[in-house]
Structures are given as structure tokens and as C-alpha cells.
Amino acid sequence: MSTDLPGEPDAPLRFRDDVTVELVKHSASDSDVLWAARVSTAGEQSLEELSKDPERSKGLLNYLMRDRHGSPFEHNSMTFFISAPIFVFREFMRHRAGWCLAGDTEVTLDSGSGDPRPLPIGELHRRWHHGPAAGGATEARDRQTLDSQVRCYDEDTLLAGRTPIVDVLESGVKPLLRITTAAGRTLRCSADHALLTPDGWRKAGELAAGDAVLAGDTTGRAAAALPDPIASVAGDGEEMTYDLSVAGPWHNFLAGGIIVHNSYNEESGRYRELQPVFYVPGQDRKLVQEGRPGKYVFVDGTPEQHKGVVAAMEESYTQSYAAYQEMLAAGVAREVARATLPVGLFSSMYATCNARSLMHFLGLRTQHELARVPSFPQREIEMVGEKMEAAWAELMPLTHAAFNANGRVAP
Incomplete structure (x- = not known):
């Protein structure tokens, strides 16, 4: 959901409580895992897997996942367009696709x-x-x-x-x-x-x-x-x-x-004027942290707390973006003026990964009832992870099922 706040007619502030994830290109299928795995025993004949129904090899996929033979899951590629708050990307950048x-x-x-x-x-x-x-x-x-x-x-x-x-x-x-x-x-x-x-x-x-x-x-x-x-x-x-x-x-x-x-390409505030789109928590976002470090949980806030959080954020965003615009109008470089903007500002990027690196990401950044190892992600990056997982599950349904069946632990 997004809302506009009255402001300058050429750049009204917008507030969003969601994220955007789009699969823009891919070369990824369950068969990619199978031919990569079978090369160890079949050599170049493993390429025959590309023309076969991967359903017949579900057992091999499960074995690879269970015993954590990870490299066959790397021979594929998915590129996502993601629009989310900057603080989400700062967590995201810790996950590399292995491109080094x-x-x-x-x-x-x-x-x-x-x-x-x-x-x-x-x-x-x-x-x-x-x-x-x-x-x-x-x-x-x-x-x-x-x-x-x-x-x-x-x-x-x-x-x-x-x-x-x-x-x-x-x-x-x-x-x-x-x-x-x-x-x-x-x-x-x-x-x-x-x-x-x-x-x-x-x-x-x-x-x-x-x-x-x-x-x-x-x-x-x-x-x-x-x-x-x-x-x-x-x-x-x-x-x-x-x-x-x-x-x-x-x-x-x-x-x-x-x-x-x-593997990552994020829009740059050095080279373009950043747009006034900011994050505010939705009504279903848990606002209150209870418990000591290591044993805390998040619980729903009151309607008054949610109203106060949104009002405070919108006021802060409005002031910071006005300061940003004033500096640009005064001739200050974009790379300097952007320092006044908060991490709740939306940015966008392309992220490229393979199935193995995506499973590592999902294991840490999503909660799931089938997970063998508990995870405690921030909700906003979990929203990104859920949408990436939905797209991946359509491309590689057997690999996704094996991931779930083996406790959502990346091989």
C-alpha cells in the first residue's frame, strides 16, 4: 500500500508498507541440478538429463539436499528486481552469491x-x-x-x-x-x-x-x-x-x-536524484519487543502506538527530504546532500543468485514451521524473502520441496 502526502506538486512524498520483488530473468530448473550432479558418474552424457522429466529423479535431489552436496545447486541463475527500504538492503548485502x-x-x-x-x-x-x-x-x-x-x-x-x-x-x-x-x-x-x-x-x-x-x-x-x-x-x-x-x-x-x-546493482544517490518514497509499518507489523537479548519476541502494538509511529516517521521523512531538496537547489552535490536522508527511504536493485545461495538467504531471513534451525529475521527483509521464494518455487518445484523436506537447511 502507498499513500501520498500533500507537498510540492512535482515530488509529493509517498509512503509504502510493502516491498516489490520481480523475477526479471532466469536460467533455473530442477534439471540443472541433475545434470550437474550426474557428471561425476556419467561425464558428458549427464547432459541427457536436460531432455528428461526431472520427476523421475526426485530421490537424487533429496539425497543431495539431505547429505549437503551443495555444488550441483549452483549451476543456475535468477535475477530479481527488488524495491525496498535501504535498511533492508544493508542486511541483504551480507548475502553474496559467491561471485568473488x-x-x-x-x-x-x-x-x-x-x-x-x-x-x-x-x-x-x-x-x-x-x-x-x-x-x-x-x-x-x-x-x-x-x-x-x-x-x-x-x-x-x-x-x-x-x-x-x-x-x-x-x-x-x-x-x-x-x-x-x-x-x-x-x-x-x-x-x-x-x-x-x-x-x-x-x-x-x-x-x-x-x-x-x-x-x-x-x-x-x-x-x-x-x-x-x-x-x-x-x-x-x-x-x-x-x-x-x-x-x-x-x-x-x-x-x-x-x-x-x-551480483548486486543498486540505484546510486551519487548519480541520480533520489525519489521521495519512504517506508512506514503496516497495521499488521508487530511493534513492541519483549524479553531480554537472545530471548525476545515481538508483539502487536496498540492502535495508539501504530498511529504515533507512523506520524513520527512521516514528519521525519518530510523534514529530511525538504533538507535534501534545499541542498540540491543550492548547488550541493547529490552525493553530499543524500547524507540527510534516512534508511527508511526506498531504493531499488537487481540481485542475482543461484538456488544454493538463495537457500542460505531463506534459511536465515525467513521463518517457517518446517525449519530445523530457528530464525529471527526482521519482518521487512522476510517480506522480500517470501516473494523471492515464491518465484523460485515455481521455477524449481522439486528442489524447493527437497529444501522444505530437509529442514530448510541449505546444502
Whole structure:
């Protein structure tokens, strides 16, 4: 539900008590799990699973889920458009789809001056989150980095472009693959990271020598992407990994000279004026927390409490957005003015995941009577999770049923 509050005719404030989740594209079915699992015993003949009825293999799906053989559940992809309050996204960003790059992976920064600069993503993370180093050329260099964009590619024409960085993320210690191409390019990434190929997006772990990836020019020429055959794919240990979130419409960037995907793309308050849509709790939102930490529960508030909460939020939102507009009108940069806006502001993003990462998300961010391990999610992120789960259950009904039958514990 949303309501408008009287205000400026060109930008009335809107208040919502719901969230939006839409499945915008996917390559996900129960058969994807089965052919990936059977490759261990059938080799390339496992691809025959794609033409068979997955119902005949429900027992295998249940076995994989029960005994937590997780990797077969990663060979699929779902992209969701999500509109929700910023505080929901701050929880969401803790869940990575496994799309990760080694810290020494060079990202191609492109300021538009015709002189792109490679920078290791680990160093980019340091500069992004800790700010410019103090003094001299180092400080100037770091500030230039924060103002840069990254080279990306139009996935239809394969022509080079630039896109703003939204965030630089530390994704934890992960096992890595080393992909080396015929032209000498090297990319160290997780097996689940998506790379652009002449046949579309494919996970790194699905690629082998003889396959090709689409590679870009890291010089100033910004030429169209071209295929580069893979010479070798090998395991490369474990270490801290990173990822980028970049602005749309193309959700990719150049890493190690190869076009890679990122798993989250959120609208950026640095590059567009944020719209006045804010969250208020609905009538069914439990408002009162009772009990001590670790043993608390939420209970319904009184009608008076709900009325007071909504009134206080709407007043605060109105004042903060008015201050934001005043700063913009005075010529203050969007990235500075946005600091006055609260986390109840709605944002939007694309989130890409596979079935395994989605099950991890649902196990923590939803409550369910079949769950073997109890979870205590905030209601607003649970609303997102419930809608994502409904879409996934239609795509992969047998996998979803096995997830429920085995206590909703991700494999």
C-alpha cells in the first residue's frame, strides 16, 4: 500500500508498507541440478538429463539436499528486481552469491579522459572505504580513484562504455580458480562468478580449455569486446575476495581484461536524484519487543502506538527530504546532500543468485514451521524473502520441496 502526502506538486512524498520483488530473468530448473550432479558418474552424457522429466529423479535431489552436496545447486541463475527500504538492503548485502574476485585482480578504471588505469580490486576496496591517504600525490591519486568509473560493455553490441561504481564489497575468504586465456589474460575468481562468453553468461566453474570468454581492451582505445579462447582452468587456493556493485543498465565491468558480472546493482544517490518514497509499518507489523537479548519476541502494538509511529516517521521523512531538496537547489552535490536522508527511504536493485545461495538467504531471513534451525529475521527483509521464494518455487518445484523436506537447511 502507498499513500501520498500533500507537498510540492512535482515530488509529493509517498509512503509504502510493502516491498516489490520481480523475477526479471532466469536460467533455473530442477534439471540443472541433475545434470550437474550426474557428471561425476556419467561425464558428458549427464547432459541427457536436460531432455528428461526431472520427476523421475526426485530421490537424487533429496539425497543431495539431505547429505549437503551443495555444488550441483549452483549451476543456475535468477535475477530479481527488488524495491525496498535501504535498511533492508544493508542486511541483504551480507548475502553474496559467491561471485568473488581475488584482491590482485585488476579492474579497469575509466575517467573518460582516454587514459584508463588498472587498479587491483583489493586496493580499490581500501581507497573506497578508508578514503584518500593524507598528503601530496598519494591523496590526489586516491581522490581521482573515487571519482572514476569502470569500463563496462553493452551486452547487445559489445561496445565499450563507462559506468559508476556503487560500492566495493569484501566477500570473505573463498576457493579460487585461475583462468588463463590464449592471449595471456589471467583471472582469479570464485567458481560461481559469471563471465561473459560468446554464448552469454556462464559460471567460471563451467568453463574449460577450448571455451572462450569475451575480453576487452584495457588501453585508451575502448574497442569492442572480442572472444579470447581459454588455455587453462585450474584451482588456485583460497584467499580474501572482493566484488563491485556498479550502476546499470549493463551490470558488468572489466576485470583482468575479461568481462565479468556483479551480483548486486543498486540505484546510486551519487548519480541520480533520489525519489521521495519512504517506508512506514503496516497495521499488521508487530511493534513492541519483549524479553531480554537472545530471548525476545515481538508483539502487536496498540492502535495508539501504530498511529504515533507512523506520524513520527512521516514528519521525519518530510523534514529530511525538504533538507535534501534545499541542498540540491543550492548547488550541493547529490552525493553530499543524500547524507540527510534516512534508511527508511526506498531504493531499488537487481540481485542475482543461484538456488544454493538463495537457500542460505531463506534459511536465515525467513521463518517457517518446517525449519530445523530457528530464525529471527526482521519482518521487512522476510517480506522480500517470501516473494523471492515464491518465484523460485515455481521455477524449481522439486528442489524447493527437497529444501522444505530437509529442514530448510541449505546444502
